[in-house]
Amino acid sequence: MSEAAFLSTPILSQATAQALEFPSLLAVVSLLASSDLGRERVLALRPFADEEGLRRHRTAFEEASRLVGERPLVPEFEVPLGDLLHRLVTGRPPLAGTDLVRLADLVKSTRAGAQRIREAVPPCPALERLARELPDLEPLVRKIDRTLDRRGEVREDASPKLAALRRQIRSTRDQIYRDLGEYV
Incomplete structure (x- = not known):
């Protein structure tokens, strides 16, 4: 994100953001994200205008930091997930077998992360609320695994x-x- 593209917020003007090197800070922090979607979320961060929003975000951040301290919550995704999800939604261009395998991998990683959140000691209630909102895609993953091999080709069986x-x-x-x- 260019510094010129940084939008002013009621709490932080563009001039102040540039003086604080806020866009540069976000760019550096975004490099730690596991996927292109994570990088986009980091780059989109803005200061909170309300204390309650900040408190909720900070609580979730502290819980995630505790979990990440043990090991990464999600694996690195070298494949751009944003493009893959866009193609899933629009159907343009159509998904190939390898894309379906990658989507199944994403769902499995998401499920494993949600499981870690649910089993965390001490509990992570803020993250657990988010994890509960995830849809159950297990039947879809089973169907993909049963139908396609790791290369995205139809399995013999x-x-x-x-x-x-x-x-x-x-x-x-x-x-x-x-x-x-x-x-x-």
């Missing part, structure tokens, strides 16, 4: 009919090779 067709293809191909071998 994705369905009984597909497995039978692939056995038939192998058998026919082997028979063609045997027949060709007899001519050579």
Whole structure:
């Protein structure tokens, strides 16, 4: 984000933000994010105008800091998730098999993070409220895992009919090779 793009807020003018190097600070902190979405959230941070909002955010931040002190709450995502989610919503361009595998990985990571939050000792009530809002996508993840391999290609055993067709293809191909071998 360029410093010129930093918007003034009722509590912090653009001139004050630049004098405090606030946009530069956000840029440096954003480098610690695990994904492009995390970086965008950091870059979008603005000072709080109300004490209650600040208190809620600080409580969640302190809980997350405690959990991250043990190990990262979510893994690094080298693939841009923002683009992937945009394509999921718009359907343009259509998602490929590898995209579905990445989405399943994202859901699994989210689920693991939510589980850590629920099992935290001492509890993390602010983060737990957020984790409870996550939809249950386990049936979708199971379907993706059952249908696609890690490369995003349809698994041999994705369905009984597909497995039978692939056995038939192998058998026919082997028979063609045997027949060709007899001519050579």
